[in-house]
Amino acid sequence: MSEPTRINVATDAPYDVVVGSGLSAELPALVPESATRVAVIHPASMRGLGEAIRARLGSEGREAHAIEIPDGEAAKTSEVAAFCWSVLGRTGFTRSDVVIGVGGGAATDLAGFIAATWLRGVSHVLIPTTVLGMVDAAVGGKTAIDTAEGKNLVGAFHEPIGVICDLSLLGTLPLNEVRSGLAEVVKCGFIADPVILDRVEADPNAVLDVHSDVLREIVERGIQVKARVVAGDLEETGADGTIGREALNYGHTLGHAIERYEAYSFRHGAAISIGMVYAAELARLAGRIDADLVHRHRAVLASLGLPTGYRPGVWDELLAGMRLDKKSRGAQLRFVVLDGVAQPVIFPGPDEGLLTAAYAEISG
Ligand SMILES: NC(=O)c1ccc[n+]([C@@H]2O[C@H](COP(=O)([O-])OP(=O)(O)OC[C@H]3O[C@@H](n4cnc5c(N)ncnc54)[C@H](O)[C@@H]3O)[C@@H](O)[C@H]2O)c1
Numbered sequence: 001m002s003e004p005t006r007i008n009v010a011t012d013a014p015y016d017v018v019v020g021s022g023l024s025a026e027l028p029a030l031v032p033e034s035a036t037r038v039a040v041i042h043p044a045s046m047r048g049l050g051e052a053i054r055a056r057l058g059s060e061g062r063e064a065h066a067i068e069i070p071d072g073e074a075a076k077t078s079e080v081a082a083f084c085w086s087v088l089g090r091t092g093f094t095r096s097d098v099v100i101g102v103g104g105g106a107a108t109d110l111a112g113f114i115a116a117t118w119l120r121g122v123s124h125v126l127i128p129t130t131v132l133g134m135v136d137a138a139v140g141g142k143t144a145i146d147t148a149e150g151k152n153l154v155g156a157f158h159e160p161i162g163v164i165c166d167l168s169l170l171g172t173l174p175l176n177e178v179r180s181g182l183a184e185v186v187k188c189g190f191i192a193d194p195v196i197l198d199r200v201e202a203d204p205n206a207v208l209d210v211h212s213d214v215l216r217e218i219v220e221r222g223i224q225v226k227a228r229v230v231a232g233d234l235e236e237t238g239a240d241g242t243i244g245r246e247a248l249n250y251g252h253t254l255g256h257a258i259e260r261y262e263a264y265s266f267r268h269g270a271a272i273s274i275g276m277v278y279a280a281e282l283a284r285l286a287g288r289i290d291a292d293l294v295h296r297h298r299a300v301l302a303s304l305g306l307p308t309g310y311r312p313g314v315w316d317e318l319l320a321g322m323r324l325d326k327k328s329r330g331a332q333l334r335f336v337v338l339d340g341v342a343q344p345v346i347f348p349g350p351d352e353g354l355l356t357a358a359y360a361e362i363s364g
Pocket residue numbers: 043044045046071072073076103104105106107109129130131132133136137138139140141142143152169170171172173174177180181184268269
């Protein structure tokens with residue numbers, strides 16, 4: 001078995017993202033001695049893993065509780081958050097205790113949100129179990145729940161104290177979920193690391209195999225992109241005048257609007273895949289990139305079985321959804337677009353005609 005890779009996220013409170021196979025021994029050392037209690041928050045489908053983690057920490061002398069939440073996006077609600085807060089209250093969870101978030105991005109977003117809000121902030125460790133969770137959601141401290149009005153509209157920046165990406169957990173992940181996670185990896189390729197695109201183009205089927213070396217390589221590359229970006233602009237202020245963390249939102253303006261339109265039943269990565277093709281068409285129509293780069297978006301994403309277009313006739317609803325995007329300022333929509341591969345920039349206030357024309361390109 002190869003050695004784990006440790007990728008440091010060098011923020012003010014730095015932590016490691018450990019990537020490898022068979023990493024169950026990593027967790028106990030990450031939970032500080034001072035934690036009397038741990039709460040393992042896991043989705044219903046990961047009950048076996050959640051219980052194994054709870055039992056292990058329990059056998060090492062912690063008062064260990066499991067909190068089961070619904071699978072997928074249904075976990076990211078105020079009702080589920082209130083249920084978790086209630087369990088923490090009843091178990092007497094204090095500021096020295098630790099939340100462990102186990103599961104896909106929805107579970108780790110919710111667990112991080114609980115850790116951020118309980119007693120105004122307790123420590124948490126994340127154990128992502130999807131490609132998307134490993135490469136994106138568990139890294140960087142964005143925590144959130146959804147509301148009927150939009151995606152991730154309530155949340156906080158709250159960083160984990162450690163992240164364990166055990167690739168052996170991906171063995172049970174359905175192929176569609178692998179595809180969805182790879183959309184975020186491809187995003188990292190377009191905004192920062194073109195080697196990721198080269199790897200997908202060379203052999204998309206190998207990339208879709210969760211046991212392959214190339215999957216591990218591009219997961220690590222994606223995490224490195226994310227770690228670098230969040231270390232430079234944790235709270236997405238863009239204070240140094242660069243695009244900063246907003247670059248990681250490539251494809252998300254339309255993507256989140258699609259998820260909202262679909263009442264959060266659409267895979268996040270699939271929505272972001274469509275959103276990236278839309279952003280590429282927008283950039284082409286604005287004269288920023290050429291048709292070849294738009295074609296590269298479609299080809300790379302389609303080779304992984306990801307969607308590259310969406311339905312006609314729903315533009316008004318999507319536009320209304322996009323207005324609540326966190327990058328908006330007042331009435332102005334702001335998009336992440338490319339000026340070339342690995343050259344993400346903000347395109348503020350595109351003309352509405354241009355926005356509509358770009359949508360026509362993906363909904364024909
Ligand atoms: N915080 C961030 O920076 C960030 C980044 C990207 C995405 N996200 C969020 O992440 C969420 C999407 O995450 P996701 O794609 O991981 O989906 P998900 O969390 O909805 O998980 C998908 C499904 O797979 C199941 N599952 C998880 N691990 C499994 C495994 N190993 N084997 C079998 N089934 C498993 C889950 O229970 C769920 O039913 C969205 O809410 C998105 O907004 C957050």
